[in-house]
Amino acid sequence: MTETPPRLKPRCACGCGGALESHREMSQGALYGGAHDGVEARVDRLVESAILGAIAPDPMFRRAFLKAVGASTALAAISQLLPLGAARAIAQDAAKPEKTKLNVGYVPITCTTPLLLAHAMGEYGKEGLEVNLARTPGWAIVRDKLISAEFDASHLVLAMPLTMTMGVGGPTLPTHVSTVQNVNGNAITLSVRHKDRRDPRDWKGFKFGIPHQHSMHAMLLRYYLAENGLDPDRDVELRVFPPPDSVANMASGNLDGMLFAEPWGQRAVFEGVGFLHALTRDIFPNHPCCVLSVTDRFITESPNSYAAMFRAVVRATEFADKPENRKQVAELLAPAAYLNQPQTVLEQVLTGRYADGLGKVVNEPDRIGFKALPHRSTAIWLLTQLRRWNMVPADVDYAAMAEKVFLATDAARRMKEIGFEASVTPFQTVVMGRAFDPSAPQAYVDSFPIKSI
Numbered sequence: 001m002t003e004t005p006p007r008l009k010p011r012c013a014c015g016c017g018g019a020l021e022s023h024r025e026m027s028q029g030a031l032y033g034g035a036h037d038g039v040e041a042r043v044d045r046l047v048e049s050a051i052l053g054a055i056a057p058d059p060m061f062r063r064a065f066l067k068a069v070g071a072s073t074a075l076a077a078i079s080q081l082l083p084l085g086a087a088r089a090i091a092q093d094a095a096k097p098e099k100t101k102l103n104v105g106y107v108p109i110t111c112t113t114p115l116l117l118a119h120a121m122g123e124y125g126k127e128g129l130e131v132n133l134a135r136t137p138g139w140a141i142v143r144d145k146l147i148s149a150e151f152d153a154s155h156l157v158l159a160m161p162l163t164m165t166m167g168v169g170g171p172t173l174p175t176h177v178s179t180v181q182n183v184n185g186n187a188i189t190l191s192v193r194h195k196d197r198r199d200p201r202d203w204k205g206f207k208f209g210i211p212h213q214h215s216m217h218a219m220l221l222r223y224y225l226a227e228n229g230l231d232p233d234r235d236v237e238l239r240v241f242p243p244p245d246s247v248a249n250m251a252s253g254n255l256d257g258m259l260f261a262e263p264w265g266q267r268a269v270f271e272g273v274g275f276l277h278a279l280t281r282d283i284f285p286n287h288p289c290c291v292l293s294v295t296d297r298f299i300t301e302s303p304n305s306y307a308a309m310f311r312a313v314v315r316a317t318e319f320a321d322k323p324e325n326r327k328q329v330a331e332l333l334a335p336a337a338y339l340n341q342p343q344t345v346l347e348q349v350l351t352g353r354y355a356d357g358l359g360k361v362v363n364e365p366d367r368i369g370f371k372a373l374p375h376r377s378t379a380i381w382l383l384t385q386l387r388r389w390n391m392v393p394a395d396v397d398y399a400a401m402a403e404k405v406f407l408a409t410d411a412a413r414r415m416k417e418i419g420f421e422a423s424v425t426p427f428q429t430v431v432m433g434r435a436f437d438p439s440a441p442q443a444y445v446d447s448f449p450i451k452s453i
Contacts, residue, residue: 105154185368275357
């Protein structure tokens with residue numbers, strides 16, 4: 001897929017109200033640029049800032065000096081003494097992407113909105129990258145292409161970077177979570193045949209579709225079933241399908257229910273074959289779902305390319321998270337080149353005003369959100385569920401694995417560098433009324449009456 005200019009002119013994600021291409025942070029004068037500057041302009045300002053900081057290390061004096069003489073005058077005076085041009089050239093050369101052409105995999109679901117939106121809005125091009133978005137039907141193929149280095153990066157369901165790093169289910173491949181793509185955004189969807197069987201305790205013998213046995217979708221469905229007294233390994237059947245096949249399997253009677261990423265639950269409603277039983281935000285509020293992942297190899301061999309991709313995706317994430325931008329995002333991503341979905345289906349998912357398949361129109365603004373920072377506490381929670389269902393070894397070091405795979409500190413630093421707030425402080429997690437303490441993961445696992453270990 002070749003990169004094309006955006007058909008719309010998105011507003012700035014930082015909330016300034018201007019267009020992306022015209023935004024500049026003016027609060028500190030011309031010396032400092034905004035989060036949306038091109039890479040060369042950003043490097044120029046970093047060099048200028050570093051030199052001025054060395055000459056006038058006291059921040060109060062530096063601000064007073066800039067206010068008195070102006071940034072342009074200050075830099076002109078400094079340039080008489082120091083070779084700013086040469087310093088800029090060296091810094092810009094050092095910051096250039098090692099690889100300008102990247103292959104990035106994705107599965108066509110709304111969870112991958114920031115990754116696709118960065119392409120649709122031309123954010124990759126601003127970083128000097130030409131990104132080929134490679135649509136893939138499911139994550140088994142994605143994993144193979146990451147292992148073979150055919151993909152430089154990819155959208156993955158949340159558990160995969162953890163299990164790939166641990167060598168669970170395939171060869172060991174150190175893999176990292178660069179950014180979270182979305183929070184919330186999924187729903188337990190039942191076939192219209194079961195409108196009168198909405199009590200989960202009445203679901204014994206049901207066949208449920210999931211996108212991957214280790215995914216957040218699978219873990220949330222298992223959790224929900226178990227909290228309602230069903231053993232997900234004995235009382236129901238969980239079947240793995242590529243997300244694009246989910247609605248057809250429900251329509252044909254192969255599935256009684258499913259928990260896939262959107263827009264497939266909403267698409268089942270649109271097609272008249274399903275209804276939305278429960279949003280995952282009501283099971284685990286603000287849970288992360290899918291992520292942008294990279295291998296150790298890509299970060300090590302192409303650190304500048306990685307940094308450029310990170311910046312582009314984070315800017316798109318911030319834009320997508322603003323409610324006032326959601327209809328515009330739906331318009332950008334509906335075409336076949338991206339999600340290939342009816343725009344009205346995407347709008348219902350992204351705006352949170354949707355038909356539930358039971359004759360009601362629901363308004364839930366938090367149905368889906370887009371938050372880039374990966375929190376290690378949620379990685380630990382996911383590992384507890386993988387351990388609960390005997391999918392990872394008993395000796396798993398929850399905290400160490402979360403720290404190794406989730407690049408939280410690095411992501412926070414990079415986000416702050418381009419002007420976005422980011423805090424790695426762990427937050428309290430309550431899942432269906434049960435509090436989770438990330439400092440005591442094994443005790444949490446042991447507390448469940450229904451488990452596979």
